[in-house]
Amino acid sequence: MTRRSPFVWSLALCLLACRQPAPAPPSSSSHAVPANQRSDVPVPAVTEATGPSLYDLPIHVVDRAGTTRPLAAFRGAPLLVTMFYGSCASACPLLTSDLKRIERQLPTGVRDQLRVLMVSFDQARDTPAVLERMTLDRGMDPARWTLASASDDDARSLAGVLGIRYRKLDNGEFFHSSAIVLLDRDGRIRARLDGLGRDPSAIVSFLTAPS
């Protein structure tokens, strides 16, 4: 595809705006608008900056080094938080690839600032050794990615503020919802993706917006 100047593109689009008040059905909507500008896909709202800080939550996580850290230790950098359990064979690898996909859309400078925290609600099985192996096996940048676990009580509290739901089954598996939540450097929720494989533009645009 030959590259045209941005102005030609925008002019063409805007002329269409005048001549065609009705957008066609979604089936015919394949045209050259960058994915992150597509407003026919409802873009999740970016939360206003007035919300409470998650760093008020008095909970702790245990990382792959076996170190117990308060959640508030993550203050200071934008943070993607999600919850998972390590032995999950289906959705959890997808969650990891969603996180990586978000990272790939970020300019290097922005990506270097970002931290990722994945908290397991399966503390019994997701020992530091297991988390260590996962970090390495799945090619996560150990400088920026923290895999950790939390006690049952702390995991319930964290899930309660992240809007994540999970149920432990008698066979040791978990039935859970997936969400990726973006916290700003002060711990306030700024964007979220509910489910897997969702359009990450809300997260990307917050992170790339001039501060």
Added chain:
Amino acid sequence: MFSRCLAHVLACVTVLTGAAHAAPRPLKAPAGMVMVGPGVYRPLYPASPAERLVSVRRFYLDARPVTNGEFLTFVRAQPEWRRDRAPRLLADDGYLTHWAAADALGRDVRSASPVTNVSWFAAKAYCAARSARLPSEREWELAALASENARDASSDPAFVARILDFYSRPALAASLRDVGSGKPNLYGVYDLHGLVWEWIYDFSASLVAVDSREKGEADRNRFCGATGASAQTPSDYAAFMRVAFRSSLEAAYTTSRLGFRCAADLEETP
């Protein structure tokens, strides 16, 4: 099929033997609590085929929901839980707003009526202060199965209708009646139905009814693990409504009809 049946039989046997072990050892219930169970509970949404019946160990449960007066005592003892001090992360803007002041009920709020407008975090902190905890879903549902004269009244149409009537009745903002003014169920527990909704510890394990029409495949990309769980008895609308209500909550939420009661473990030696 055979193995599934066997699993049921074993589950029941486990419960019975558990009871037999514990029976000879008299236990004194904490103040305000009564002993509930052991029993078998049939969940509305079995998480897996093996969990169509789940066994619940014996536990202690508050005979009555926590009252405004009791919660006021707690707030005075732990002022970080006053409505003007609790962080919004842990209790939303509605927290204790029906009280006249941060440390006073005022004339319009009855001391003996159930406390509402409390978050999960606040409820959990209250129970922790009593060396207790919130009941689990299984525990609460087991206790709530009992009518005045049966441990499992789920097939008693009059009992089910009474619960349903409460859920479909209009919310009267006016003062709630005092706790414990009706009749207790077989375990001696009051007001599990007909007064307020109640927090449970694992409310965030209720995740099916966000859109109850989504079944199996439809929501696979939101949920990991077992899927395809569906209600065993679609006509059990009362349980449906509890699941729906719990699913709508987040831990900081408060509502004018949502209270709680505490539970405690039996100090049992195996």
Added chain:
Amino acid sequence: MSKDFRRTIGVLRASAIALALVASACEQKPDVGAMQRHFTEHPAPPPDVTSVPSDDRIMAVLTSPPNVPPPTNRTKPARVVVKLTVKEVVMPMADGVQYSYWTFGGTVPGSFIRVRQGDVVEFHLQNDATSTMPHNIDLHAVTGPGGGAASSFTAPGHASQFTFRALNPGLFVYHCATAPVPMHVANGMYGLILVEPPGGLPPVDREYYVMEGDFYTKGKYHAKGLQAFDMDKGIEERPTYVVFNGAEGSLLGDKSLKAYVGDSVRIFFGVGGPNLTSSFHVIGEVFDRVYMEGGTHYQENVQTTMVPAGGSAILDFRVQVPGAYALVDHSLFRAFNQGAVGTLKVSGPEDKLLYSGKQEDSLAEKEQAPQAPVLVDSAPPSTLTRDERIAAGKTLFASTCSACHQATGSGLPGSIPPLAGSDFLVKNDKERVIGVVLNGLSGPVKVNGTSFNSVMPTWNHLTNDELANVLTYVLNSWGNPGGEVAPAEIAKVRGSGAI
């Protein structure tokens, strides 16, 4: 920042500038017709999603039934904000019957929402703090999982927001989809959202909003007091009430729909369900156009249109003859025995020729209702004064009798005998009159010198009190001789089986 990223920003900035220029050009020349012609002559280019202004927000006008918000009259999509509050309220379902409704906006059906194709709709759903239940909304106009249901699931005292693009034009049902879904719908949680096509719908003189719904109460039809929802009847699809706009009589008497001779009238009609499909009909009218299933195409000259639960239709017709036109579900027991009757009152000059040409439609009323089992009224008779009886009887007459005998007691020439100035009431004794109402009447009868040969259904399912009230009202209205009928007199005739 990467090169790609800079390029993206560049596109955005250039687009914004060009868009501003073009948008102002559009506003100077709002020739919708020309654009439409152009649009039909050429295949549709792909939708221009960037034409939506992200900052200018329009608050949607919401109306309660039977009113409809004005046309959007917009030539391009906009960002529209809809704010809807769920309320659980006790309201009358019929005379003396109360029900605890769950509503979108405090009414059944819920507030009417009107947007335009291509609009980006920012939807705010608030659940009132007094609510007992969590609620959400599934709009059939939404293209997206659950129609918004999962994104709008809201606990009491809280609020949710989600945004959708109104891709398809049409008239769409919205409803609550919280478990148990049928119960939420059965309690009244439904409404309509209209997505106008570009250029809007053809203009008409009057637009109205009517929805049919079935209700399931513990007590039987017209059992007094606050009625609880009956789950078993719902599962078995045995409604106690089938009504328009949430309650019996909500479109009768003073609340009738109104029009003038010569008006073009449009009814946005929907069926909330939860169970029944409607056979919607306006007695004495033919729909000139029916946009079937609320979609783009219309059928012409339609008598009765079938609308499924969770579906809709847009009905356009011109009223030419003054009078009262009954809106019915032509599944007639619903109209006669469960409440599915409303009225459109048309005023203006008469045209006798036209009127006689339209009469055949009223034959609908000749369909004979089989005999209902006789219910003996065991409630103790009330002690009302004559004036109180007249007042109570007036309400009952409006909801029950006026569909045939008309609110003015004039009847319908050729089919329904008049009650106004009726010599039948003078010539016959009270017992005979009571007997007619209790047991119905078929075969020829002469009233004021004119012969009628129709069928009047039995009304023995009404209580002695109700029958005494309505007869006292009739005896004291429209130049009739006056007097009073007591419940005991009804009981006596009921007991004797006299006609």
